Amino acid sequence: xASAELRIINRRIKSVKSTKKITRAMELxxxxxxxxxxxxxxxxxxxxxxxxxxxRDLVGADGLExxxxxxxxxxxxxxxxxxxxxxxxxxxxxxxxxxxxxxxELISFNKDIQLITVGKKGSGYFKYRDFELESFYEGVxxxxxxxxxxxxxxxxxxxxxxxxLTEVYIIYTKYVSAFNQKAIVKQLLPIENEDSNExxxxxxxxxxxxxxxxAEEVLENLIPKYMNATLxxxxxxxxxxxxxxxxxxxxxxxxNAEDLVKVLTRKSNQARQAEITTEISEIVGxxxxxxxxxx
Numbered sequence: 001x002a003s004a005e006l007r008i009i010n011r012r013i014k015s016v017k018s019t020k021k022i023t024r025a026m027e028l029x030x031x032x033x034x035x036x037x038x039x040x041x042x043x044x045x046x047x048x049x050x051x052x053x054x055x056r057d058l059v060g061a062d063g064l065e066x067x068x069x070x071x072x073x074x075x076x077x078x079x080x081x082x083x084x085x086x087x088x089x090x091x092x093x094x095x096x097x098x099x100x101x102x103x104x105e106l107i108s109f110n111k112d113i114q115l116i117t118v119g120k121k122g123s124g125y126f127k128y129r130d131f132e133l134e135s136f137y138e139g140v141x142x143x144x145x146x147x148x149x150x151x152x153x154x155x156x157x158x159x160x161x162x163x164x165l166t167e168v169y170i171i172y173t174k175y176v177s178a179f180n181q182k183a184i185v186k187q188l189l190p191i192e193n194e195d196s197n198e199x200x201x202x203x204x205x206x207x208x209x210x211x212x213x214x215a216e217e218v219l220e221n222l223i224p225k226y227m228n229a230t231l232x233x234x235x236x237x238x239x240x241x242x243x244x245x246x247x248x249x250x251x252x253x254x255x256n257a258e259d260l261v262k263v264l265t266r267k268s269n270q271a272r273q274a275e276i277t278t279e280i281s282e283i284v285g286x287x288x289x290x291x292x293x294x295x
Contacts, residue, residue: 006271013264020257026087027250034178034243037143041175041236048233055226058219059191076111076167077134077156078103079231080126081238082119084141088242089249091173092121094183099171102185103131111167118152118235141242144235149228157224166190168227172234173241179248181241188230 080099082092099122106113114134117123123136135155140148159165168188173181 003275006268006275009264009268009271013261013268016257016260016264020254020261023250023253023257027247027254030243030247030250033142034240034247037236037240037243038175041233041240044229044233044236048229051222051226051229055191055219055222058215058222074110074112075114075159075165076106076169077114077116077159077165078106079116079118079152079168079170079234080122081141081170081172081234082117082122082125083238083242084120084138086121087249088246089252091181091242091245092119092125095171095173096122096125098183098185102169102171106167114156114165116152116156141235141239144232144239146228146232149232149235153224153228153231157227160189160223160227170231170234172238173245175237175240175244178244181244186230186234188227191226 078099080095082095086092103113103115115126115131116134117126117136118138119141120138123133123138126133135152137148137152156165156168160168166189170186170188172184172186174184175181
């Protein structure tokens with residue numbers, strides 16, 4: 001009985017050690033990828049932030065309003081960015097919970113929603129629950145390119161230009177630090193006006209902008225670039241967050257495997273000790289039986 005238990009424990013130790021090697025390798029891979037993902041994200045932040053500031057200044061300019069805001073307030077697009085692979089802790093579940101909450105919120109306002117998913121986890125989640133997907137994109141979240149953002153946004157920009165769409169939201173994970181990533185909803189359209197006091201203060205600090213031929217035409221030309229750049233920034237943030245989450249998850253799994261090996265090794269030693277004790281008892285008993293027969 002002790003021998004069978006010992007074999008079972010030793011098989012578990014071998015299995016846990018094999019799993020530990022896998023999780024350790026995945027931790028190292030995620031650590032190497034997060035560096036490149038961070039560099040790409042940081043290199044694009046300056047352009048995206050300046051473009052965002054210019055567009056918001058245009059929308060907040062005196063007498064300037066987005067022409068499409070009041071055209072069709074019952075149609076909205078929801079872009080949900082998840083990962084193509086799992087084993088990233090709560091990364092995907094946080095995004096999907098937030099996305100479903102936002103979806104129900106828009107439904108409560110009688111919105112006609114176009115649901116767009118980026119990543120296999122998101123498309124699989126919503127398809128399983130019978131959500132109707134306008135489109136889905138897979139295989140682009142690990143190392144996103146600007147062409148991917150352009151392809152995703154192309155149909156939405158056309159709908160916006162034709163006054164068929166006025167609300168666009170992106171749900172993604174914002175990268176704050178290696179230990180802090182936050183699932184957020186970013187409103188892309190309609191563009192929110194900045195507070196008038198903040199706008200005046202900004203203009204006083206920067207001297208304002210001079211637009212030619214007109215602010216309206218500049219805004220019209222900037223909107224597609226703004227939408228593409230913002231989505232690309234969200235994809236880069238999501239990629240960095242995914243690698244950071246996977247690294248933490250695999251590090252925790254590796255540490256748990258080490259603890260489990262220690263516990264199983266202790267049980268193995270106890271089982272081995274019990275087996276040896278049983279064998280000694282059997283030998284002593286057999287020797288005493290032989291001695292009794294001789295007498």
